[in-house]
Amino acid sequence: MSTPDTELYPLLLQQAAALIQDEPDLIAKMANLSALIYHSLPELNWAGFYIMRDGELVLGPFQGKVACVRIPVGKGVCGTAVATGETQRIADVHAFPGHIACDAASESELVIPVRDRAGIVAVLDIDSPVLNRFSAMDQQMLEQLVSLLEHSLV
Template sequence: MKDSYALLLKQLEALISFEKDPMANAANLSAFLYHNLEQVNWLGFYFQQGDELVLGPFHGQPACTRLPIGTGVCGTAFSQKETLVIDDVHAFEGHIACDSASESEVVVPFFTDNLNGVLDIDSPVLARFTADEKALFEQATAIYVNTLS
């Protein structure tokens, strides 16, 4: 992982590790990463409510409010319980286009006793996300999940 990403993770942990409110931490995490990464046009959370993922704190253009679990990149990552890195969202069957400028996407699902959801990151650049970014987002999500206990 890039040294700059390791530093971002340390800064993120310092920012949110002492707060226990899940929405406050989701808001700060999304703002922090959005403003520290290049070529990202949307970054935020969706939280499970029944059989849907409902929009949470984010940065970027207005977004889809509800996404069915099992559909689109977010719903598929959530139902498969694994991170998805999509180089071309238009080639992903069932993609839900909330922002027409988005070309690539990473979705990291998380599951806890009290709160389930996904961290969703979009870019206006095809194949924007590398293994380093995947690791960054997974570790950022783990930091967030640790604040929920």
């Protein structure tokens, strides 16, 4: 597993804040954030958002190969993040019960719920073709990025 340079995340968070600070549109924010993450972090094969629509997750802005369009709450890693309300850091997606393989190359995954005042509105989903790609530091820093997005929704 590779760990990004500790200098990478402060810059990433600074860039994320600048990209979303004056933009009112959620889709535009998610589009830029997914591109920023995908092109800044090594060893990723997908980075993007699924948005809550009528009780299920629907594909939102992303970078990477084509993806599953709809994910029921409670299914797969993304649906589990919504059902539990907790970040899911999965070292080996093939060992995750009910994993939904949108891209067979994915080996590990990090999914972080995105909330507004009413509850979970989306998830940030990041996949890697490397087993155990995501560290506790990756999780903490990307949760901070999601927090920036959440504060921009208020």
